[in-house]
Amino acid sequence: MSDEGQPEPGTLERAVEATLFAAEEPLGVEALCAHLGGLALADVREALALLEARYRNRGVHLVERGGRWHFETAPDLAHLLRREKEQVRRLSRAATEVLAIIAYHEPVSRAEIESIRGVQTSAGTLDVLMEAGWVKPAGRREVPGRPVIYATTPTFLDHFGLASRRDLPGIDELRAAGLLDPVDEAMEAHMRFEPDDESDPQSDGQDDGQDDENLAD
């Protein structure tokens, strides 16, 4: 580069620049010459060298690949072309259930998940869990049909703050926390303390006793 900075681009340089810019594919020196009306190869080469230098620090570079030239985004700015937009979404109820079943029973096949849940699992549900990175296929079960079996990933443990799967509360603990009560029963237990039922404390005592029996099953 001269002391006076970049000189005005010459006509040929501008012509090469515009041609490569508008070209739909990379052009070799000869194709450029032909396009520009039969110029000397040496002149076009010189123009290419000047342009290459001129664009060296820019957001766009003039590069040669296999003898053909084209403009491309500077490598350090490539990330600008593919921008990722993150969208945070809460896991659906169904997906949460499937995740929980896999976590408690892994490795587990889809049929097994369905038999535990008592409902069919849509294909999308497992996809979501795999997209989230919490579940992965873990081989096949050696039974007829060789179904794929699924297991949780280390990412799952990370996200949910678990050191290992053993940190998941056991069935007994879930029961103690009331998490194994069917919803309607839990509701009843709740309702029992509502004002409507206060009339006969003795009969209440009786009911309570029977409830305890149920829990012990």
Add this chain to the structure above:
Amino acid sequence: MSDEGQPEPGTLERAVEATLFAAEEPLGVEALCAHLGGLALADVREALALLEARYRNRGVHLVERGGRWHFETAPDLAHLLRREKEQVRRLSRAATEVLAIIAYHEPVSRAEIESIRGVQTSAGTLDVLMEAGWVKPAGRREVPGRPVIYATTPTFLDHFGLASRRDLPGIDELRAAGLLDPVDEAMEAHMRFEPDDESDPQSDGQDDGQDDENLAD
């Protein structure tokens, strides 16, 4: 610009350059900001101004059309590029006139277009302009019959190299001469003063006032 010629481009300038080079369509300042991760509008505007100046003498120019920016080859190099490119489809005379009327009078109804041209507009003519993406329906005029009104699009400004509708060739002169006013309005203005003298400056002035009102719509 400094005495030592063009300074090294800044990071933002390079990023804007790369983004506009890679974009498949023109981008507005806001779209650029969003794409570059929520920068200040003023910074992006400054980068655009720097880039515009930097490319002014090049074979490729950075231009603003209807608030959106894109790179295109320098117009003086058209002869080099045209030969290999397909010619733009020729518009019929009717389509050309209808396009001009929409551009200079927008928004304008079909009946208004026809009253200027003194002839019915075939359905195909507007279709051709809409297919080219230069014209779009722009609501309805709130008069009896609620006719659809038409206006030009940003693509129109792009294609004809107009920064905005203000750049339409001769639009200021036409407006000053009252030639964008409806005939009825011009008649009234004429009759109010000396009916025989078309060059009455007062009536011209009157036209102007009415035009400004129209523009403010």
Add this chain to the structure above:
Amino acid sequence: MNAPDEPFMFPPETARADADALHLALDGWEGPLDLLLDLARRQKVDLRQISILALVDQYLTYIERAGTMRLELAADYLVMAAWLAYLKSAMLLPKAEQEDPNPEELALRLQLRLQRLGAMREAAGRLMGRDRIGRDVFLRGAPEGLRTDRKTVWRSDLFSVIQAYGQVKARTAPRIYHVANRPVMTLDSALERVSAMLGVTLEWMEIRDFLPPHASPALKRSALASSFVAALELAKRGRAELDQDGAFAPLRIRRLKEGQAA
């Protein structure tokens, strides 16, 4: 503006058409106003100084000579010709005899329309002459393109997972139903009990004394009801008699000897 000197009878596109194809000549115009504008332009003066009278003559001459033109195409042109002929006659009459509409006004209106169409025609030409993308300037031939990938980040928490598991287990666990053994005394057992106790003595006994002494309140209520019905049944069979001093007073019961009537 300064169109090359063609015979003005023909629109530019069909300038070389022969006289036999006169009807084709009209295809080149965009309607009568367009034809008028072109004729006016041939007067080579500013549209504002145009002679309307001369223009009318030129138009009428043209239409006359194009006598063979297709009628459906020509209708507009003929309407315009009739109107212009009317305008011409009105303009030639002395001013004093003018009625509404004033021919000068009509002429002005025509002139204004021609000016406006002329302005748009010229504007269209200048617009088409601009540097147009794809003809004069070119966009980047192979842009890389910008893409925004939407990535979903899923969020959940341990409590939701555990709770979901609890609910699945609860929902699908085999359910066991207990039918509570309600504390009741059946009529049969009340009959048996009251009969047995009546057998002990012939004295009046209060019915409450027949109730099981340590029963829960619920069982007591049931036993009272059953015992009362049992007492009625025994009285009906002639084996006991009942006695009560008044409403809600203690109900007493006494055994009847065999054969003794109530």
